[in-house]
Amino acid sequence: xxxxxxxxxxxxxxxxxxxxxxxxxxxxxxxxxxxxxxxxxxxxxxxxxxxxxxxxxxxxxxxxxxxxxxxxxxxxxxxxxxxxxxxxxxxxxxxxxxxxxxxxxxxxxxxxxxxxxxxxxxxxxxxxxxxxxxxxxxxxxxxxxxxxxxxxxxxxxxxxxxxxxxxxxxxxxxxxxxxxxxxxxxxxxxxxxxxxxxxxxxxxxxxxxxxxxxxxxxxxxxxxxxxxxxxxxxxxxxxxxxxxxxxxxxxxxxxxxxxxxxxxxxxxxxxxxxxxxxxxxxxxxxxxxxxxxxxxxxxxxxxxxxxxxxxxxxxxxxxxxxxxxxxxxxxxxxxxxxxxxxxxxxxxxxxxxxxxxxxxxxxxxxxxxxxxxxxxxxxxxxxxxxxxxxxxxxxxxxxxxxxxxxxxxxxxxxxxxxxxxxxxxxxxxxxxxxxxxxxxxxxxxxxxxxxxxxxxxxxxx
Amino acid sequence: xxxxxxxxxxxxxxxxxxxxxxxxxxxxxxxxxxxxxxxxxxxxxxxxxxxxxxxxxxxxxxxxxxxxxxxxxxxxxxxxxxxxxxxxxxxxxxxxxxxxxxxxxxxxxxxxxxxxxxxxxxxxxxxxxxxxxxxxxxxxxxxxxxxxx
Numbered sequence: 159x160x161x162x163x164x165x166x167x168x169x170x171x172x173x174x175x176x177x178x179x180x181x182x183x184x185x186x187x188x189x190x191x192x193x194x195x196x197x198x199x200x201x202x203x204x205x206x207x208x209x210x211x212x213x214x215x216x217x218x219x220x221x222x223x224x225x226x227x228x229x230x231x232x233x234x235x236x237x238x239x240x241x242x243x244x245x246x247x248x249x250x251x252x253x254x255x256x257x258x259x260x261x262x263x264x265x266x267x268x269x270x271x272x273x274x275x276x277x278x279x280x281x282x283x284x285x286x287x288x289x290x291x292x293x294x295x296x297x298x299x300x301x302x303x304x305x306x307x308x309x310x311x312x313x314x315x316x317x318x319x320x321x322x323x324x325x326x327x328x329x330x331x332x333x334x335x336x337x338x339x340x341x342x343x344x345x346x347x348x349x350x351x352x353x354x355x356x357x358x359x360x361x362x363x364x365x366x367x368x369x370x371x372x373x374x375x376x377x378x379x380x381x382x383x384x385x386x387x388x389x390x391x392x393x394x395x396x397x398x399x400x401x402x403x404x405x406x407x408x409x410x411x412x413x414x415x416x417x418x419x420x421x422x423x424x425x426x427x428x429x430x431x432x433x434x435x436x437x438x439x440x441x442x443x444x445x446x447x448x449x450x451x452x453x454x455x456x457x458x459x460x461x462x463x464x465x466x467x468x469x470x471x472x473x474x475x476x477x478x479x480x481x482x483x484x485x486x487x488x489x490x491x492x493x494x495x496x497x498x499x500x501x502x503x504x505x506x507x508x509x510x511x512x513x514x515x516x517x518x519x520x521x522x523x524x525x526x527x528x529x530x531x532x533x534x535x536x537x538x539x540x541x542x543x544x545x546x547x548x549x550x551x552x553x554x555x556x557x558x559x560x561x562x563x564x565x566x567x568x569x570x571x572x573x574x575x576x577x578x579x580x581x582x583x584x585x586x587x588x589x590x591x592x593x594x595x596x597x598x599x600x601x602x603x604x605x606x607x608x609x610x611x612x613x614x615x616x617x618x619x
Numbered sequence: 620x621x622x623x624x625x626x627x628x629x630x631x632x633x634x635x636x637x638x639x640x641x642x643x644x645x646x647x648x649x650x651x652x653x654x655x656x657x658x659x660x661x662x663x664x665x666x667x668x669x670x671x672x673x674x675x676x677x678x679x680x681x682x683x684x685x686x687x688x689x690x691x692x693x694x695x696x697x698x699x700x701x702x703x704x705x706x707x708x709x710x711x712x713x714x715x716x717x718x719x720x721x722x723x724x725x726x727x728x729x730x731x732x733x734x735x736x737x738x739x740x741x742x743x744x745x746x747x748x749x750x751x752x753x754x755x756x757x758x759x760x761x762x763x764x765x766x767x768x
Contacts, residue, residue, distance in 0.1 A: 394681060394710045401710075401733060402633035408735035409640060430734070437733040 164351050169344055172351040382451070389447045396440055404433040435565075442569035445500060446554070449576040454494045461489040461534065464499050465523045468506040481513060486524025489534070493581055493601055501577035504570040505536045505597050511564055512540035512595065531600055539594040548587050574599070625750070627653045628660040628678040628690065629708075637735065638677065638708070641742040649746065657685030661693055670700040675749045680709040680716055691723035704749050 164172070407429040415423055465485045473479075491498070506521065513519035522537040543551065543558050550556050552575040555568040574597075578585040581601040589595035625642065629635040635653050642649055652673075654660050660678065663669045676694075680687035687707060695701045704726045709716060712730045720728045729745070732738050 397710055397733070398631055398634065401731060401738075402631070402637065404733060405637040405640075405735045405738065406633070409637070434734055 439567045481519040484522040509538035537596040543589040630682045645743040657690040695724040
């Protein structure tokens with residue numbers, strides 16, 4: 159984004175708004191004018207009366223050189239604060255020099271002027287507030303002006319020069335100094351204005367960014383709500399006809415089963431089986447969607463108990479199967495209880511399923527330490543799998559077996575992966591065909607991966 | 620006019636047929652009145668004889684015109700009818716639906732099972748609990764109590 163250069167008027171307006179630097183700089187400008195006069199006067203004295211040049215006006219000469227140095231310095235851009243300091247220095251120096259000069263010039267009112275100069279010099283050194291400092295500067299200016307013109311008048315007459323020459327020089331150098339001061343002020347003002355504008359722009363951009371973030375968040379929540387509505391209707395509208403299909407097929411079997419031959423009844427059973435299978439698939443997909451949507455609410459969870467509960471559940475579902483299950487004792491994790499339960503149930507159901515053809519099925523679950531982190535595992539001695547597919551099995555709908563071999567929807571392990579990832583963990587597996595499989599997972603290995611959701615759930619009722 | 624009716628508010632005609640079948644299989648004598656949306660259910664229950672004749676309202680949550688929650692809200696505000704047991708039979712297992720239904724004072728919230736056998740078992744249970752466990756009609760018992768006073 160390119161920013162337009164501020165115009166001269168804008169800068170002047172900005173400088174004007176900065177009251178304090180303006181007052182002091184103006185005072186400094188005035189001092190510059192007077193000093194310009196002094197410089198020209200000293201130069202004239204050196205040129206036309208070198209014999210007495212190094213007498214009482216020597217301080218004027220020193221000051222003139224100093225002023226030149228200041229002038230050179232002013233040509234470089236300086237900040238507002240520097241302008242103030244230079245101006246203050248000029249005021250103090252001018253006071254001192256004019257006082258000496260006045261005293262040395264033996265004029266009648268020289269002692270009063272000397273006193274005034276010393277007082278002013280001392281006063282100007284005190285760090286007053288900006289208003290008093292500005293007032294002092296102006297007062298000193300007036301005093302210096304009066305003294306300078308008195309001294310200058312003396313010399314003008316003594317030299318017999320046309321009054322115009324030193325006046326013109328005085329005017330020219332004064333204008334030059336005033337102008338350079340003004341330029342310095344303008345440069346500082348421009349710098350300041352650019353900074354202020356940049357700040358304003360940053361503020362504006364921040365505001366816009368915040369607005370956009372709020373907008374996006376709202377959009378995200380809207381999408382989230384839409385998604386929720388979508389999963390809701392998937393649950394409702396897709397499952398409703400399935401329920402009818404299964405229900406009426408069952409009704410035909412019950413009421414008219416005797417009127418059909420075995421093949422007919424078999425067909426109806428197949429309809430029921432398919433309807434139920436699709437129902438399970440929808441259920442699993444909904445659970446998977448839920449994992450992505452729900453907030454991870456962590457607390458201490460007894461993982462051993464979760465393992466044991468899942469085993470009890472499986473035993474109930476397949477009453478006659480004898481499976482030896484070993485569960486490691488006293489494993490506690492910091493996790494979302496319901497999500498963890500979902501993952502563990504899926505892992506165990508998996509192990510349970512794939513040990514179905516074993517003579518002595520055995521499932522072992524527990525925890526171990528590996529490289530300073532806790533790794534939880536579920537090991538079985540089932541059919542196992544080729545290690546080449548170790549990555550693939552965690553993807554949705556990826557299956558290594560046909561339904562005839564082992565039933566499944568291909569969603570379970572994907573759900574496990576989602577749960578574990580939402581806990582900032584990792585899940586992996588290793589297996590060997592015919593020997594068995596081990597599923598490992600960690601929790602909290604990486605940061606929690608659900609910052610996006612943090613705000614989301616607060617909005618919901 | 621029949622009394623002791625089970626009022627069934629269900630927009631899906633297939634589900635309604637299955638529910639009726641299950642209820643009748645459990646108790647062939649039970650009388651079921653099927654209405655296909657919430658508006659009709661309210662109209663019936665707030666009508667002349669409606670609430671006196673009804674023992675139980677079995678209701679789906681998602682219905683056209685007037686959904687189950689709205690029916691619940693209206694019924695549970697009416698003095699004469701608020702004791703009528705309402706059992707929600709929904710396809711949704713969403714926690715939010717369940718909470719809302721109970722917030723509106725549903726007596727029970729049940730998720731429709733997938734297969735007919737479980738459906739049958741569930742409806743037998745509902746029927747047993749709400750109709751046969753010798754519960755006096757809440758409305759009648761309330762008026763009887765008042766008469767006794």
